[in-house]
Structures are given as structure tokens and as C-alpha cells.
Amino acid sequence: xxxxxxxxxxxxxxxxxxxxxxxxxxxxxxxxxxxxxxxxxxxxxxxxxxxxxxxxxxxxxxxxxxxxxxxxxxxxxxxxxxxxxxxxxxxxxxxxxxxxxxxxxxxxxxxxxxxxxxxxxxxxxxxxxxxxxxxxxxxxxxxxxxxxxxxxxxxxxxxxxxxxxxxxxxxxxxxxxxxxxxxxxxxxxxxxxxxxxxxxxxxxxxxxxxxxxxxxxxxxxxxxxxxxxxxxxxxxxxxxxxxxxxxxxxxxxxxxxxxxxxxxxxxxxxxxxxxxxxxxx
Amino acid sequence: xxxxxxxxxxxxxxxxxxxxxxxxxxxxxxxxxxxxxxxxxxxxxxxxxxxxxxxxxxxxxxxxxxxxxxxxxxxxxxxxxxxxxxxxxxxxxxxxxxxxxxxxxxxxxxxxxxxxxxxxxxxxxxxxxxxxxxxxxxxxxxxxxxxxxxxxxxxxxxxxxxxxxxxxxxxxxxxxxxxxxxxxxxxxxxxxxxxxxxxxxxxxxxxxxxxxxxxxxxxxxxxxxxxxxxxxxxxxxxxxxxxxxxxxxxxxxxxxxxxxxxxxxxxxxxxxxxxxxxxxxxxxxxxxxxxx
Numbered sequence: 427x428x429x430x431x432x433x434x435x436x437x438x439x440x441x442x443x444x445x446x447x448x449x450x451x452x453x454x455x456x457x458x459x460x461x462x463x464x465x466x467x468x469x470x471x472x473x474x475x476x477x478x479x480x481x482x483x484x485x486x487x488x489x490x491x492x493x494x495x496x497x498x499x500x501x502x503x504x505x506x507x508x509x510x511x512x513x514x515x516x517x518x519x520x521x522x523x524x525x526x527x528x529x530x531x532x533x534x535x536x537x538x539x540x541x542x543x544x545x546x547x548x549x550x551x552x553x554x555x556x557x558x559x560x561x562x563x564x565x566x567x568x569x570x571x572x573x574x575x576x577x578x579x580x581x582x583x584x585x586x587x588x589x590x591x592x593x594x595x596x597x598x599x600x601x602x603x604x605x606x607x608x609x610x611x612x613x614x615x616x617x618x619x620x621x622x623x624x625x626x627x628x629x630x631x632x633x634x635x636x637x638x639x640x641x642x643x644x645x646x647x648x649x650x651x652x653x654x655x656x657x658x659x660x661x662x663x664x665x666x667x668x669x670x671x672x673x674x675x676x677x678x679x680x681x682x683x684x685x686x687x688x689x690x691x692x693x694x695x696x697x698x699x700x701x702x703x704x705x706x707x
Numbered sequence: 708x709x710x711x712x713x714x715x716x717x718x719x720x721x722x723x724x725x726x727x728x729x730x731x732x733x734x735x736x737x738x739x740x741x742x743x744x745x746x747x748x749x750x751x752x753x754x755x756x757x758x759x760x761x762x763x764x765x766x767x768x769x770x771x772x773x774x775x776x777x778x779x780x781x782x783x784x785x786x787x788x789x790x791x792x793x794x795x796x797x798x799x800x801x802x803x804x805x806x807x808x809x810x811x812x813x814x815x816x817x818x819x820x821x822x823x824x825x826x827x828x829x830x831x832x833x834x835x836x837x838x839x840x841x842x843x844x845x846x847x848x849x850x851x852x853x854x855x856x857x858x859x860x861x862x863x864x865x866x867x868x869x870x871x872x873x874x875x876x877x878x879x880x881x882x883x884x885x886x887x888x889x890x891x892x893x894x895x896x897x898x899x900x901x902x903x904x905x906x907x908x909x910x911x912x913x914x915x916x917x918x919x920x921x922x923x924x925x926x927x928x929x930x931x932x933x934x935x936x937x938x939x940x941x942x943x944x945x946x947x948x949x950x951x952x953x954x955x956x957x958x959x960x961x962x963x964x965x966x967x968x969x970x971x972x973x974x975x976x977x978x979x980x981x982x983x984x985x986x987x988x989x990x991x992x993x994x995x996x997x998x999x
Contacts, residue, residue: 549899557923686914
């Protein structure tokens with residue numbers, strides 16, 4: 427029998443075993459899970475041993491030691507320090523001197539923090555701040571002065587409506603201006619319509635409404651995480667808007683995660699139907 | 708028990724069954740449908756399309772089989788396109804199984820009747836440098852020397868024996884880079900080091916889980932294009948199919964899987980809406996009972 431066929435049948439048996447958990451916990455699932463965990467652990471042990479310990483450390487350090495015995499100094503002898511730190515890490519397995527493992531750990535944490543500080547500062551902070559604060563209006567190169575004037579007036583009007591509507595949302599929550607609930611709801615709906623129209627408008631006109639919304643989202647999101655001042659009045663309203671943006675972000679992220687998990691299931695179903703049962707080409 | 712209460716008390720295994728059927732049944736269907744192309748995928752296509760023949764493209768396969776349903780269709784489509792366009796392909800991986808996934812993409816590309824494998828010589832037109840341990844430090848070292856990180860390729864050939872690699876010292880000798888990423892290390896590390904430190908032009912294919920984390924890099928111009936999740940894979944297959952010049956059938960598993968994905972999402976949304984309606988209807992009735 428073709429070894430590939432045996433492999434496919436074993437894979438199908440284990441796939442169905444894992445899926446059987448959806449019905450209820452059972453020995454078939456436990457067996458498949460144990461095989462998965464054992465295989466993963468074995469694979470990663472072998473991979474790390476050969477790809478890291480052997481390929482990175484041993485192949486560099488051992489020739490350097492041989493050179494030393496021949497009276498020559500090789501800079502790869504510096505790997506001795508890495509080896510010692512690695513051994514110190516293993517001392518965690520010896521409880522009386524387990525505290526020594528904190529030293530190499532501190533080297534790892536310190537080195538990683540130093541590297542990530544620069545990487546994240548440049549790529550995830552400075553560059554992102556730059557792309558968050560953008561020009562509010564961008565003109566096409568071919569546009570004339572008269573058209574520019576019209577565009578500016580149009581943009582200012584849309585932006586003003588947007589600001590006023592948002593103001594109503596924010597101040598509607600304020601304790602100083604106590605509007606009745608139907609009025610709040612009315613202005614809230616107007617604000618929603620204005621936001622929708624403004625977004626639609628920005629698709630065809632040079633007003634960078636997307637940029638403004640992103641800026642507002644970042645600003646309000648930051649206010650939400652500012653806990654040194656009580657979230658009331660304008661500050662509280664802005665924090666609430668920040669919460670909306672956060673919820674939308676979490677929702678989008680969750681949606682993508684669901685999509686990804688579906689994709690994993692599609693992969694397994696494809697395997698069962700195409701490679702195992704061969705009922706789909 | 709009334710209808711709404713029965714609906715809320717439904718055994719979740721029925722929902723699992725519906726989702727399973729929603730994913731499995733479309734695989735038997737042969738439905739061809741067009742997807743709108745997002746500007747992120749368009750950006751990736753444009754960047755590849757502008758490359759001249761013999762341009763050097765670095766592909767980093769940073770994923771493993773669990774993420775293959777999303778990323779392999781992207782890799783297949785881009786590999787076919789690059790071979791057909793006569794780009795020189797340099798493959799590597801920061802994940803151990805990455806280079807194996809790359810070989811699968813190559814095999815699928817060469818299985819296409821419009822791509823003649825005999826016209827492509829390993830070491831001249833494409834090369835697989837294999838996996839290298841070290842995560843982002845590999846990218847860091849490649850900024851000064853590829854050779855320091857890849858003294859041998861995946862098959863054990865020495866770096867200097869590969870004609871394609873002889874003229875390549877570091878990122879300065881690469882025209883474009885693509886990263887297929889399922890997590891760490893992946894696109895984030897490539898952006899932080901290769902793009903922001905060594906000014907590499909980078910396109911990315913990501914799993915849906917990772918895509919929201921990478922989208923800001925597109926808006927800031929740190930990646931020139933981005934394909935996210937199954938949808939991104941289907942869009943890539945679609946946009947390459949529009950290119951009459953290449954004469955290769957790109958619509959494949961990404962498009963087929965997307966149909967399953969779409970129907971499954973509709974089923975999930977249906978259950979969410981119905982579940983919420985039931986919840987509010989029962990909630991209102993309970994309130995009425997309490998007030999009486």
C-alpha cells in the first residue's frame with residue numbers, strides 16, 4: 427500500500443478525532459489531542475536543538491575552541507559567554523541554586539526591551555503619529571482657483587455640520603446643559619446622518635474626512651484612557667466617543683478572528699473531501 | 708416553552724452542524740464570482756506589476772500548515788505571477804515549515820500548463836535559502852549581509868555557488884520583498900527592521916487574525932500592499948486573473964474557499980440576529996411579568 431495513502435488515512439482519523447470534541451469530550455478526542463501535543467513537543471525540541479543549539483552555537487563555538495588549542499584566537503570564542511548563560515538558565519531545574527537562572531533571564535529581558543524600544547518607537551509610534559495627523563484638505567493638481575474656493579467653502583460647511591452635531595452629542599451628556607431625551611435622540615440622529623453624508627462626500631471631494639475621523643478616534647481613545655480626571659461633561663463625552671471607536675476596533679478584530687478560524691476549518695474540510703474521500707476535485 | 712425560549716435553548720451542536728454544512732456544501736459547487744478589489748490588494752498588484760523582468764524579489768514564508776488555507780492560495784498566485792513575469796525569486800523562511808510551504812507553491816506553479824518548468828533553472832531564476840532561526844535578528848543581519856545568515860541554501864548548496872545570490876549582498880540588492888505571515892516573527896518585524904531601518908519595499912500577505920494589526924502599516928506607507936485573510940487570497944487570485952498578459956489561470960482555492968467562507972458568515976450572522984431577537988423578546992416579556 428502506498429505510504430501516502432496510509433498517511434492520509436491517519437491524518438483523517440486524527441482530524442475527525444479532534445472534531446469529535448464538538449459533539450462531546452471522548453477518548454478518541456483525548457487520544458488525538460495527546461498525539462498532537464506529543465508530536466508538537468518532539469518536533470519543536472528537534473527543531474530547536476538542530477537549528478539553534480547545534481547550528482548557531484556548536485558549529486561556531488567548537489571550531490573556535492579547537493583553534494584555541496592550536497594557539498590561535500577566534501572571535502567565535504565569545505559564544506562561550508552565550509553557552510554559560512544558557513547553562514545558567516537550566517539551573518532553574520536545581521531548586522537550591524535556581525535563582526541563578528534570573529541572571530540570563532535579565533539579559534534576555536534587557537536586550538529585548540532595548541531592541542523593541544527603538545523598533546516600536548519608530549515603526550509603531552512615530553510613523554503612526556505621522557500618518558494619523560494628515561492635512562485636512564488635499565487638492566488635485568489640476569484644480570483651478572475658482573474650483574478651489576468652492577471646494578473649501580463646501581468642505582468648511584460639511585465640517586461645521588459635523589462639528590456642531592458632535593458638539594450636541596458631547597454636550598448632550600453634560601450636566602450643565604440638560605436636554606430632554608427626545609431632543610438628544612433627535613440631535614444624535616442628525617449627527618449620525620451628518621457623519622454618513624460627510625463620509626460619502628469625502629469619497630468624491632478632497633476633504634480628508636477619513637483622516638479627520640481617524641484623528642478624532644485616536645484623540646478620544648486617548649482621553650478614555652486618561653484616568654486622572656473624572657469622565658464628566660465634555661471630557662466624559664469625548665471618552666464615550668473614544669469607547670465607540672474602541673468597540674468598533676475590537677469588533678473588526680473579532681470579525682477577522684472568526685474569519686480566520688473559519689479558514690482553518692475550511693482547510694480541514696478541504697483535506698477530508700479532496701485528499702481523503704476524493705469526492706471533490 | 709414558547710418558540711423564542713426554545714430558540715435560545717437550542718443545542719449548540721446544531722449550530723456547529725449548520726456551520727459545517729455551510730462550509731462543506733459550497734465545495735461541491737462550481738460557482739464563479741467576481742470580488743471587488745480593495746486598494747490594499749491593488750497596491751500589492753501594482754508594486755509587482757511595475758517590476759521589470761529579472762528584478763529580484765525576496766519572499767519570506769513565515770507560516771506553517773495550520774495557516775496554509777489562507778496564505779497558501781496567496782503564495783501560489785504570487786509565485787505563478789512572479790515566474791510568469793520572469794522575476795528572480797529568492798525564498799526564505801523565519802518559520803521552520805515556511806520553506807516547505809514555498810516548495811509547495813513552486814510545485815503548484817510548475818504544475819500549471821502555461822508555466823514550463825524547463826525554462827526555469829534552480830539557482831539562476833529562483834532559489835530557496837531555507838529556514839533560519841533567530842527571528843527578527845535574522846532580518847537585522849540580512850541588512851548587512853545575506854551570506855552571514857544563509858551560508859547554505861535549503862538543499863545544502865553553498866551560497867557562493869548559487870549564481871542568483873552572487874550579486875546579492877544585502878537588502879540594497881533586492882528590488883521588492885513579500886512577506887507571508889501568520890504571526891511572530893512576521894510582517895511586524897519585517898516592517899520594523901527591513902522597512903524602517905533598511906528601506907526595503909515590502910508587500911504582505913497575512914492571516915485574518917493578523918491583518919488588523921498590519922493595516923495601519925499600509926496607511927502609513929510602510930507596506931505598499933496587503934492581502935488579508937481568505938478574502939485577500941481570493942482578491943489576489945481575481946486581480947491576477949484580470950491580467951491578460953500572463954495567460955495563467957489564477958482562480959483557484961482562494962476563490963473556491965471564499966464561497967464557503969461567505970455562506971458560513973451568513974449562517975453565523977443569521978444565528979446572531981435571531982439569537983438577539985429572541986433575547987430581547989424574552990427580556991421584554993420577563994419585564995412585563997415582573998411589573999405585573
